[in-house]
Amino acid sequence: MSPETKLDQPSVVARPASIPTRSSSADVPVTAENTTKGGEDFSLRFAPRHYRKWTPAVVASSALGGIAYLADFSIGATIGVTHGTGNAIGGILIAAVLIFISSFPLAYYAARYNVDMDLITRGAGFGYLGSILTNLIFVSFTFILFATEGAIMAQGLKVGFGLPLWAGYAVSSLMIIPLVIYGMKILAKLQSWTNPLWLVLMILPMAYLLFSEPETVGTFLSYAGESGEGVNFASMMLAAGVCLSLTAQIAENIDYLRFMPPKTPENARSWWTAVIMGGPGWVILGAAKQIVGVFLAVYIIARLGQGTDLAIEPVNQFLSLYSEMMPHWLAVALAVFLVVVSQIKINTTNAYCGSLAWTNIYSRTFNRYPGRVLFVLLNVGISLALMEFNMFQVLGFVLSFYSNFAIAWIFTVAADIVFNKYLLKLSPKQPEFRRGMLFNVNPVGVVSLVLSGAISVAMFFGAFGEGIAAFSPLFAALIAVVVTPLAAIVTKGAYYLRRQDDGIDLPMFDEHGNPSDATLECALTGEIVERPDMIASAVPGPNGEKQYVSSLALTLDKSGKHVLPPN
Template identity: 35%
Template sequence: MGLADNPEMEDYSLRYTPAAFRKWSPWMVFLSCLVGISAMAGYALDAAFVDAFGFASALTGFLVAAAVTLPLTLVIAFAIARGHVDIDLLTRGSGFGYLGSTLTSLVYATYTLIFLAYEGVQAWTWPWIALIGLALGTAATAPDAGHNMVHPATVSPSGLAGMTVLAVFTIAAAQLSLATQVGEQGDYLRLMPDPEPGRRGRWRLAVITGGPGFALFAVGIFFASTLLVGYASTKIGADHVGVPVDLFTAVYERLTGNHTVALVLAGVLVLLSQIKINIMNTYSGSLSWSNFFSRLLHRHPGRAVWVFLQVGLSLVLMEIDIFSHIVEVLAWYSNVGVAWIAAMVSDLVINKKWLKLAPPQLVFNRAHLYNVNPVGGGSMIVAGAVSMVAYYGAFGAGAAALSPFIALGVAVVLPPIVAAATRGRWYVAREAVLPAADELPCSVCAGNYDRDDMASCPFHGGTICSLCRSTEAACRDTCKPSAWRPPKGSVPLGMPKFAPDKELEVA
């Protein structure tokens, strides 16, 4: 496996994250999750929304999107933090199957690519906060700050027309793409330690603010960016307001009275922001590409290899000028991203908890899963297809603006229907039989891993870790009676108990 031989260097990508590796406090994990709010993309996007639709429509659209994404991402964040798995492993066990989650890995990798291209360390958090604070304080104390914030000089005639339902849902639709941001947050949330007795409240707060809290931070960033853009719009033209360096230079020039000093401060702020957010996008993207290619190629040369692919593809997107189409790209992406996240939440909450149509445990190992599961994967494909048809105007302009919400509704309703129709037979391909020990040796790589990461392997005559199972191409799934569909007359497995996995709590 090359660079992947050291699981700690790989941050246990494609694996369950063991307790021995989760040594950071909830507070430190939360701080790591805050990297996402340093993105410069938000300032340019918010300016574009306000200019095109006006402040009232933009704000209402952001609030609608936050109201939708908060409950969705709350479920995902707690499932990741309690299950200690990344978004890909969670997807496998949430009704998508082993290969079914390959599609969602591609969706997620695309998300990180979009923002890595658009954006073009945790140790630098406090200098970044200081510089942002200076900029906000300067803009807030400028004459007519409130008026300029709500009525920037760069607003278009359509933005002056007042709030409309169509404008609100157009903005909300684009913002719903941020629901998949919980995947990036999850790359850190999986490192959460188990909650300590008497401190569960702090643990829950760290998970909430580090995961779904991103939706609230997005609203806060909207106010901050419109304040900055409102002031800058009185000093520079519309073409420059959306450029972060020009935006902050205009603000800092009021503070320093010197263009050169203001330019240096703006450059330092943008540099810090780009370092922080691009490290996050590159890191998360490399995890997704690892998941995607390990299943297609049965090879895992190491996460570091996919860093180069992630950066290379982002350079291509920058060269084709994704910036000029970012609002349309996000609106299109929202249809697919929301269908994925909503199908997962439906399975985790409705199927597993409420209706008991699915095993309550998180089963993510290839040895225990069918390659596909129509419950989650099928629901996502149908929801995404219906919403894309709506997006391209088949059902009228109103439905086009509401297309991500159509994806949301279909993806929530379909999983319990499919699970009931299939009687839950597609979730677990075989039950696990493992020796009684907290750690077990892998008969392929010779490493010792947590029991949750292991499966028995008749092909190798021992136990095997989840990563080696993913890269094994010769066995042809001999451990399962069938890899693609339940045998005729088979009964549902994994209900009500499927050892050794623990029951997954989702909230």
């Protein structure tokens, strides 16, 4: 991102990391160093206005760059081979509609209030510590998808260079680490630079095939799958269950959307376009890729006579496609190159977002911040282990099982925003994430997640009969949407806010409703922090004056003495 895209920003610079804690308590291990170490990308906190230098278009393109994964082609191919083209397309479209609807309010909140999925979840029914449960769901998504993409890259390296799969798994994992360590600035440039090349490699071969062999369309539409079953709703829902495992993708997009510039009358149109396309709009491209995956699988099986195992491997799909229009050596080179570029684009995002989720879990559990880099290594390590255990061979089952939890989480948060915040007005409209302002656990979101997740998983394993098992993702969404507002009504919204007032007299928002860029000094670290990320301290200053503490410093305050009392 170029310097020309900078927005006006306050001339405030955080103090050097060597500033010691200004707390008089020796048992509060909070310093400017451990609150800003890795804070270059504001991994645990509100994204301040002075850091958000990018235009809406650049943020949206960066968010969309993260969906370059090839797993969509494998997912589409898998459900197409199993259920046939008609059921596969029906399931893909059902999943796309549900994902778009549930993702929209989350994308808006992230862009409008500059907070990530964890910070949104805290104030949308889960509480300060309750959202750790959803972080575990999200971090599982990042390493499952990382392992899937890493396995696809290893397949490409085997085709192109004869590298054994186990070695390919290691290469595809370790090469991501240095790219992720430096956060949003490097990731945004990587996504922006590689997007055009990726699109050319994807679109041109498909256009060539449709032009040179138009009869493949008829073969594709008539394909009935291995079971030979006709088009029916149950099969569509089985297909949709696999696709719905990607519901949690919006949480990765949000890690980019939180860097959107303030929304003003002058940029309202471009702002909304970027939010929709970079947020729920990802599923339009995702669904298209899944349908193309079905098409390529059918082409490989019906037209080229290859087996289903090869038909679901993206590297073989594109190798077969390229081989129809160029020499084999060039087809191999381009297929491998496409796989490598796609894997780098998505797995940098997976590792980055996973490290944020792990860091959030650890910092709130232990009141310590060891740095995000440690959790990059942890997330990549778990992903590598899954690859070595050959998770790719049972990908459909893993994604179908996981989708129940992902849907329960995303639909619970979306229902809280839509129903509890806007319609029932039982939940605070603006997202609240600061320690001391929230109860540790809010039963509204926790109960909804546990009920919808547990019931849908039991249904998935046939506890309510085999005939209804296919509809477990649909029931996960339905239960979450019903239980979330019901729980808020039963509790009368009493567990959302521990306090109504954060003790700061400055307004939280500017004249356009954007988070304010006014700044205050943190009493614990001495750094200068923007108003939305600050809260008053319960401990007065040396002369009895009011002091302020940043949200991250308060998170790391083991003593708890700076936390304001409830009111």
